[in-house]
Amino acid sequence: MTVTTDFNDVAVAAPKAPAAKGDYSHYRIVPARYPARTVGTVFALLVIAAALHSIFGNPRWGWDVFAEWFFAEPVLVGLGRTLLLTFLGALFGFLLGTGLALARVSRSPLLAGVSWVYIWIFRSIPLIVLLLILNNLGYLYETITVGVPYTGINFFSWNTTQLITPFAAAVLGLTLNQAAFASEIIRGGILSVDQGQLEAASALGLPRSRQASRIVLPQAMRSILPTAFNDIIGLAKGTSQVYILALPELFYTIQIIYRRNLEVIPLLMVATVWYLVILTVLSIVQHHIERHYARGALRNPPPSIFSSLYRRFVPQAVETGEAAEPAVRPAERRVDIAPLHARGGDVTIHGVSKSYGYLKVLDNVTLSIPAGSVTTILGQSGSGKSTLLRSINHLERVDEGFIAIDGELIGYRQDGETLYELKEKDILKRRVEVGMVFQSFNLFPHLTVLENVIEAPITVRRIPKEQAEAEARDLLARVGLADKAQAYPRQLSGGQQQRVAIARALALKPKVLLFDEPTSALDPELVNEVLDVIKELARSGTTLIIVTHEIGFAREVSDLVVFMEQGRILETGTPEKVFNRPEHPRTAEFLAKVL
16 A cells, blocks of 8 residues: 655645844735715716707707818918917027026116116007007008118108008017017026026036026026926917907908808807817927926936826837936046146235225135145135135126236236226136136036036037037046936935036136135035035145135145234135134134134
């Protein structure tokens, strides 16, 4: 007799091992219930059902007439004219509005005044009145002439009535009216850009035109776009007012049709639905343009509508796409940056004074800083340290005294014994030699890390883009951020942002590098990683001038220590002398509190 045992059955019948402590994977999850939310949803469904039944269940809406005329040729022609008027009015209106906005913020009082008067007049005149004035312009001026004023020299001349047709009057009226409102929208966007962004662009030596086109306007667009598209949508509906010129746009065409067949409501619904279509298209365009200009504004920007649909129906794109996040980030690495620059510049500050109104922040400051040295400036808040630093870079214009780098005056051109104050564009060229790293970083948030670093070398140094990118990637590797080239500043920690700011300043290969309290905006844990980079820079040959409260750091890296109080330099000397044997009582008192 043979005895067999089925071990498989035994294994199945064996009791299950108890779940490990803390393992809740086998639990059933019951979602939370929100009765109020359910009631609200039911109520909304009832309202929607009632509205749909009222609209589509009432034969007096005349949906058969609506269907007959919705794609009728006269309606489509009127719709096309409405779209054309909207496009031309918005295009020319915002172009003129941009010029008016720039005039309003210009430094010319007369230009700003002319812009203000234009805006005041055309915001005051109702559009329908403006259209009628333009349509009857021939009554005031029989001809329109292009020539040299007051000389009798004329190049072209037209009959006003023939030139200003109803369509031309409509485009001109919509443009003039739109420009007045668009200018204030654009001006508000420009004023919304943080002043630090302008200072950072100026510190890099970017020309004013480049500052406006590359730095200010892209950031201003975030504030401009929502209001601007709201205005364009209003313009699309406002084109209906050109009916006063008997111009057959959409609304006027609908009026003509319903006066003939007396089907008022169905024809008005044709116009309403077409206006809804226009609004929907403009809203989609607005969404994508806003998303484009929101680059860098969010750590995790939402995907576009089309990319979401694409990923939903083509899931392999997510798995194999180049944009997929690596499972393991490469470790940050530090490389010695000492060989980066061979020579710094010597800085001479002589008799510099600066006041804000009645407050004197710099008082007859004189200081000589040798080339290739590291100078730290100490003092309590309000002692004038940062103002002195910004004066070296000419971000602050001094009231008295002079600052020179390698014997070349900052802000002035010397002709014998005569000094001529430079214009801003010439100051920007000289500022290239003086890099600056700001306390609050002042990175351009709409540009990637790589774009932040290459912007000035390409624009100011005229370096080819490929070369600038190669040098920028090398710099980022040297500050331990090689894998962050395509990230936006907002996606980085404070210490990483400050290291990007250092790389951006170094990209111009300046003779002098200024640091305005480079660690004050950082958490204590992030301070050391920035200080490590500055320590390496101290061996690079670049002249470093550092405003800091890090006494230990100043003692370690400085060749010269400067102590300031109430806008004056009270003491200078080596770290060993200033920290161990201060001569001025105020220096000793300050160090006793901070050491």
